Amino acid sequence: MSGFTAAFSSQMASCQWVTARCCHLLIFFLVLLKTPQVECRRHYRYSTYLDSLRRFHLWWDVNYNTNVVNFRLLAVVNPDEWFAVGYSQYGKATNADYFVHWSDKKKMHHCKDAWSDGDGLLHIDDQQDYTILSGRYNNHAMIVEYERAFDTCDNYDFPFDNGTTHITFFIGKGQFDFPEDANVTLLSPNSQRILLLKPDLPTPVHPKDTWTFTIVAPKVTIPAKETTYWWYTTNLPPMPDKHHIIQFEGYINKGNEDVVHHIEVFHCEVAPGVKVPYYNGPGLAEGKPKGLKVCRKVIGAWAMGAAPLHLPSEAGYPIGGSKYSSNVLLEVHYNNPTIKRGVKDASGIKFYVTPTLRKHDAGIMEVGIEYINKMAIPPRQKMFKFVGDCISECTKVALPPSGIHIFASQLHTHLTGKKVYIQHVRDGIELPLVNWDYHYSPHYQTIKMLQTPAHILPGDAMVTTCEYDTSDREKATIGGFAISDEMCVSYLHYYPLCNLEVCKSSIETKAIDKWLNFMKRWDGDKTSMKKGYRDNFYSIRWTPLTSHLLDNLFKTSPLSMQCNQSDGTRFPGRWEGAPQTQIKLPLEPIPRKCPGVTNHGHNVVIV
Structure with missing residues (x-):
């Protein structure tokens, strides 16, 4: 077994493995001599294997006081192999933020903060943002502990938020210096998804x-x-x-x-x-x-x-x-x-x-868009939006006077879903989001506990928005049950229990029928009221203009509401032709504490 020299331990204590903020080059030397090993942190709250072969094992802790994540990474590698573990929008190896490790011919170990460009070429980051805490090499396994801030204010780093984190990783061979301009797409990169910034909540103890x-x-x-x-x-x-x-x-x-x-x-x-x-x-x-x-x-x-x-x-x-x-x-x-x-x-x-x-009986409520083929996403769309409405008229008749507290939420789409968020609206004023995932994956649909339960009162509205990428599809994607169809829903876990089981919407039937008839007269599309909605959407000649017309139709048309009780019957009310929720005062985006660095996305929540 190999460990560290006393000289290395002294250097680590004085510089904390070359503190990222004060050193441009993040290099650490693990001198492989037979000396006592560096002690690792005793406990990490979370852990996962990144790959099926278990060559990469990641542990981590989240410190919400300092907005820092502590990591412990074990990588099973040979002395002539180098590796990288990093983050990207949806797990792609390109445009990614990497932590890179390699050893030189003298068996000295090095790490750098790096990034890949749109072609997958690897580059050293001018701003080094990892602080190394300890490390050791033992029986073909590299173990390193390091930390990084949620948001480093570096445009080449990936900000950590409360949604899905896509981890990308790979192993290369034969490299004894930093692999500048190495094409990481040729190294069989893999990916894993985790909820990195888990809420800091205690796990209740089960009764005996x-x-x-x-x-x-x-x-x-x-x-x-x-x-x-x-x-x-x-x-x-x-x-x-x-x-x-x-x-x-x-x-x-x-x-x-x-x-x-x-x-x-x-x-x-x-x-x-x-x-x-x-x-x-x-x-x-x-x-x-x-x-x-x-x-x-x-x-x-x-x-x-x-x-x-x-x-x-x-x-x-x-x-x-x-x-x-x-x-x-x-x-x-x-x-x-x-x-x-x-x-x-x-x-x-x-x-x-x-x-x-x-103390309380709990329940599960479904919000979003009705499972129905009146909804469609045109082909070749980058981020097309579906919006499902749980309108104020429904919560007014269905919720108890004191309201409900949502403590967990599970977002759900099928294969083209990329972003999902639930807005909370009271009297036209947008309140903090109920749940959100700006890097959503249909293959990682975790039930997320909310750090602060959302308090929904009678008369409040919840607006569920899903964004889809159909850029590789040549036919319209229809709302429905098949995995190739699409959905936009969230399961809300709440208390106290009430009788509202489903609060979902779709476009008013009269509005979509009128639009399909217009497309036949204006564009010559072979739509017909004798066809089903699926066949009608397949009959549309999809262009940027017709796609825009459908998008505008969904944004402006009245709704058909499902305001349903647990037995499937609807609460009393006018549910066909209901108005969409209007947000008069939107929620202000949370600013990044980074002068000169632009915000990323819609209301990014870093803490």
Whole structure:
């Protein structure tokens, strides 16, 4: 085992491994002599492997007092290999911010803050922003601890925010100096997604009487088709007394991680003793049994990338008791683009429950855009917006007088989604965002706990915006259930429980019909009211002008609202032709504390 010399330890103490702010060149020397190893930090709160071969292991802590992230990186590399780990908008190796390590012919180890340009060529950053804390090389593994500020005010560095962080990394061979102008796209770069700036919240302790159960698919043979929503009706375990669900998590069949896209468990809102029809098959198939519309109340949800959800200590999802039906419906969305055959699956959700009740019953509400093919994204669009409205008229009739507190949120789109955010509006004034992810990935749909719960009052509105990139598609992308279709929703976890289950919108039917008829008369498109909306959108001759016309239609048209109760019925109100939410006083962007450096994106939240 190799370690550090006393001289190195002294240098580290005096300069903290060459402090980034006061030294242009960030070089550290790990002299491989048989001396005691440098002590590593005792504990990091978070960790993940970056690759399936486990050559890269990352640990980290977040300090919200100093706005600094502390990292510990283990890289399994040979002496003649160099590596880089960094960050980019969506995990691409180009236009990325890198931490680069290599060793020279004298076995001295070096690190630099670097960046790649649009062609993937690597360059040293003039502003070095990593502070090295310790390091050692041991049995073909490089272990280095370092720290970096959330926002370095360097345009070649990637600011850390509260959304998804896309990590890009690679290993090169045969380099004994900084690999200036090396093309990183030729080095088989890989990527991983994490929630780097996790909220600084305590994990509630489970009561001693906590127990668990799972609701899983009954060894389903996944159909050999791209998209399947599988439904399975079953029963909860006996719970004669009321319990609270205090945690749930995905229970994914080993080997099926790439085909299980998301899972929901719905409670069937019927009286105890009433039997719900048994069903085990595709949820969108014709001929499915009647009576399953009552199975709408979500009690557990998971999507790719989601970690276990721990409810706050004051709330739990109610379940069980003499007046609670045991009927539930499991829905599993299988995404099988390579049309695998004969794959068996028994995935589902694991629940943690306790009879020790908490102060509040909690619930899950769905906001955003209705799953309907009246919505479409034109092809060849870079960032086309869908906006889903939970209007004030709905919350006014559906929420309790004291309002609700949203403590967690899960954002959801399909493959072209790039950015999602939920605005909170009260009397025309935009309040702080409920949730946001400006580097969203449909492959990492974590349930994010909110550092400060959003307090939604009756009469408030929530506006969910999704932005999509269809630049590589030649046909319109339609709203719908298939993975190649699109969605724009968020699952809001809140307390106290109320009867508002769904608050979503779509364009008014009359408005889209009138537009399709206009396109036939003005542009000669072969649209027809005898066709479905999907076929009509496929009949449009998409140009920059027709795409702009559709965008303007969505921005200005009245809404068709789903203001639905848990049993699927709508609250009383005028829901067809409802007005869109108007923001009279937008939220001011949070300025970066960086003179001369431009802001990045919409209301970037650095802390």
